[in-house]
Amino acid sequence: MIKRLGHSVREFKKYALVSPVLVAIETFIETFIPYLMAGMIDKGIIPGNLGYIEKMGLFMLIGAFISLAGGAGASWYSSLASAGFAKNLRHDLYYHIQDFSFADYDHFSTSSIVVRLTTDIMNIQQAFQMLVRAAARAPLMLIFSIVMAFTVDAQMALVFVVSVPAMAIGLTIIIALGRPLFKQVYQRYDGLNRVVRENLRGIRVVKTYNRAAVENKKEARAASRIFNVFSKAERILQLNMPIMQFVMYSTLLFLAWFGAKRIVAGTMQPGQLVSLLAYAMSVLMSLNILSNVFNQMTISLASAQRIDEVLTYKSTLTNPRDALTAVPSGEIEFKNVDFGYEDDHVTRLHDINLHIHSGETIGIIGETGSGKSTLVSLIPRLYDVNKGQVKVGGENVIYYDIRTLRDNVAMVLQQNVLFSGTIAENLRWGDENATDEQLVHAAKLAQADDFIRSLPAGYDTYIEQGGSNVSGGQKQRLTIARALLKHPQILILDDSTSAVDTHTDSLIQKAFREELPHMTKLIIAQRISSVQNADRIIVLQAGRIEAVGTHAQLLAKDALYQEIYHSQVKGEETDAKN
Known part of the structure; x- marks a missing residue:
C-alpha cells in the first residue's frame, strides 16, 4: 500500500528528500548548542573568562542562524512536497474511477468516493508533510540528544534507557486501541456526505413538502454517529499527553535531584547538569513529537487504506486486448441475456433474445421496474451481462474498445445532466470540435433551437450547475441535441421526452424519421404516443419480453399493451373534458 501511494509523489520526490536533509542539519546544530552552553558555563561564566564566553556565544549565534535556515527550508520543501503529493494522488484516484463501470460506482457509492477524494486525501497530505518534516x-x-547526553555524563544519561522504552510502550498501546475506531469514523463520514448530498440535490422537494425538520434529524443522527466514535478515538489518543508528561517530569526530577547531589559532591559541573536537563527536554520533546506523528499516522492510516481500496479495485469493465476500433453498423442483438445488479442479488432481466436491424426505430414500453433502462444500459456497456451476449454491429460488445463503442452508442439518460457553462459548451460534449452550424442543426432536430434563440444570450446563455435555470423539457431537448452531435450509429432515448409536450414530442420523432433514417433508434417511453410510429415496439414485463410488434399488432393481441393504451386514452379524454 505504501509503495502504491508513494508512487504519487513523482516529480515532488526531490523536495521530499531535501527536507529531511535540512531537518538533519537543523537538529544536529540544535542538539550541539547545549553542549557549547555547558562549556560556556563551566569554562567561561564560573571562572569569569570573558573571552571564552564571547567565543562560545558567537558559535552559538552562528549555529542558531544555520539551524533556523535549515528549519525554514525544511518547512518550505515539506509543504511543497505534501501539496504536490496530494495533487497527484487526487489526480490518480480521480482518473482511476473514470474507468469504473456503473456497477463499480454502485459498489463504493458516490458519497464514499467524494469523501475519499477530499477528507481522506487531506488527512494523508497532513501525514505526509509530518512524515518528511516532523x-x-x-x-x-x-x-x-541521547548521544550528546552520554558524551556529557554517561552515568546520568542511563535514565533515558528507562524513560524512552516506557514512553514507546505507552504509545504503541494507544495506537493499537485507536486505529480501528478511525476506520469507523470515515465510514460514517460517508453516511453524512450521502445525507447532505441528497438534501442539497433535492432541496426544492424538501422545501415543497416542508420536510426540513425531518432532514435536520437525519443529519443530526449522522453527525452524532461520527461524534460518538470520533470522541472515543480522540479520548484514547489524548492519553499520550499525560503519559508523556509523567515520563518527562519523572526524568527531570531524577536528573535535578541526583545532579544536584553530584555537584555538591564535586563529581559533576553545573554546566553539565544544565546541558543534561536541556537534552532531557529534547529527548522528551522528540517523544512528544513522535506521539503526535503516530496520532496523525493512526488517523491517516484509515484514510490510506480507503484510498488504496479504490486504487487497487479492478473494474468489472475492462478493454480487451486487440480491441475493435470500428462499429460497422447499428445492428443490435441480445442472445440469452440475464442480468442482475450486484447490490440487490435479484435478476432484473431474464432470457432476453432480440434482434434489431440497423436503422430501425424501436419503441420500448412497460410498467415501472420492468427492466427498460436496464436493458438499454447493456448496449454501451454501462453494465456487463451476467449471462449471454449483447452484440452491436455483429460483434459482442465486450470486444470493442470502450471509447469506440460509446462514441457510436449515444444515450440520453433518464436523469438529464447539464454542467456549468454555456449552452454551446454543453452541446459540445457530444463533439468538442462541432461548428456553430452543427450545433444549430442538432438543436433543430431536438426542437431546441427556437427556445435557445429566445434566450437573451442565445447559445452563449450560461447554464447553472445541474441546469437549474432551464425547465425539465428544455433540459431534455438540450441533452438530446448533445447526443445527436456524436453522430452515433445507435441513439438511445431513455424516457427522454417525458417532460416535453406531446406536440413537441411528435416533432422530435418526425425529425428523427426524416433526418436520421440510417441511425438505429431505441426509444423508452411511458407514453404510447411517443413510440406508436416505431417500426417495432417491445413490451417488457418483470424483466422479460412480453411481446414485440407494431402498434397495430400489439393493440390487437397483447393484453398488457392494450391496458396501457386504453388507460392513457381514457386519461387524455378525461383531460380534454376538463
Missing part, C-alpha cells in the same frame, strides 16, 4: 526531526533529535 517524523524525520523527532528520531534524529532523540538519537542526537
Whole structure:
C-alpha cells in the first residue's frame, strides 16, 4: 500500500528528500548548542573568562542562524512536497474511477468516493508533510540528544534507557486501541456526505413538502454517529499527553535531584547538569513529537487504506486486448441475456433474445421496474451481462474498445445532466470540435433551437450547475441535441421526452424519421404516443419480453399493451373534458 501511494509523489520526490536533509542539519546544530552552553558555563561564566564566553556565544549565534535556515527550508520543501503529493494522488484516484463501470460506482457509492477524494486525501497530505518534516526531526533529535547526553555524563544519561522504552510502550498501546475506531469514523463520514448530498440535490422537494425538520434529524443522527466514535478515538489518543508528561517530569526530577547531589559532591559541573536537563527536554520533546506523528499516522492510516481500496479495485469493465476500433453498423442483438445488479442479488432481466436491424426505430414500453433502462444500459456497456451476449454491429460488445463503442452508442439518460457553462459548451460534449452550424442543426432536430434563440444570450446563455435555470423539457431537448452531435450509429432515448409536450414530442420523432433514417433508434417511453410510429415496439414485463410488434399488432393481441393504451386514452379524454 505504501509503495502504491508513494508512487504519487513523482516529480515532488526531490523536495521530499531535501527536507529531511535540512531537518538533519537543523537538529544536529540544535542538539550541539547545549553542549557549547555547558562549556560556556563551566569554562567561561564560573571562572569569569570573558573571552571564552564571547567565543562560545558567537558559535552559538552562528549555529542558531544555520539551524533556523535549515528549519525554514525544511518547512518550505515539506509543504511543497505534501501539496504536490496530494495533487497527484487526487489526480490518480480521480482518473482511476473514470474507468469504473456503473456497477463499480454502485459498489463504493458516490458519497464514499467524494469523501475519499477530499477528507481522506487531506488527512494523508497532513501525514505526509509530518512524515518528511516532523517524523524525520523527532528520531534524529532523540538519537542526537541521547548521544550528546552520554558524551556529557554517561552515568546520568542511563535514565533515558528507562524513560524512552516506557514512553514507546505507552504509545504503541494507544495506537493499537485507536486505529480501528478511525476506520469507523470515515465510514460514517460517508453516511453524512450521502445525507447532505441528497438534501442539497433535492432541496426544492424538501422545501415543497416542508420536510426540513425531518432532514435536520437525519443529519443530526449522522453527525452524532461520527461524534460518538470520533470522541472515543480522540479520548484514547489524548492519553499520550499525560503519559508523556509523567515520563518527562519523572526524568527531570531524577536528573535535578541526583545532579544536584553530584555537584555538591564535586563529581559533576553545573554546566553539565544544565546541558543534561536541556537534552532531557529534547529527548522528551522528540517523544512528544513522535506521539503526535503516530496520532496523525493512526488517523491517516484509515484514510490510506480507503484510498488504496479504490486504487487497487479492478473494474468489472475492462478493454480487451486487440480491441475493435470500428462499429460497422447499428445492428443490435441480445442472445440469452440475464442480468442482475450486484447490490440487490435479484435478476432484473431474464432470457432476453432480440434482434434489431440497423436503422430501425424501436419503441420500448412497460410498467415501472420492468427492466427498460436496464436493458438499454447493456448496449454501451454501462453494465456487463451476467449471462449471454449483447452484440452491436455483429460483434459482442465486450470486444470493442470502450471509447469506440460509446462514441457510436449515444444515450440520453433518464436523469438529464447539464454542467456549468454555456449552452454551446454543453452541446459540445457530444463533439468538442462541432461548428456553430452543427450545433444549430442538432438543436433543430431536438426542437431546441427556437427556445435557445429566445434566450437573451442565445447559445452563449450560461447554464447553472445541474441546469437549474432551464425547465425539465428544455433540459431534455438540450441533452438530446448533445447526443445527436456524436453522430452515433445507435441513439438511445431513455424516457427522454417525458417532460416535453406531446406536440413537441411528435416533432422530435418526425425529425428523427426524416433526418436520421440510417441511425438505429431505441426509444423508452411511458407514453404510447411517443413510440406508436416505431417500426417495432417491445413490451417488457418483470424483466422479460412480453411481446414485440407494431402498434397495430400489439393493440390487437397483447393484453398488457392494450391496458396501457386504453388507460392513457381514457386519461387524455378525461383531460380534454376538463
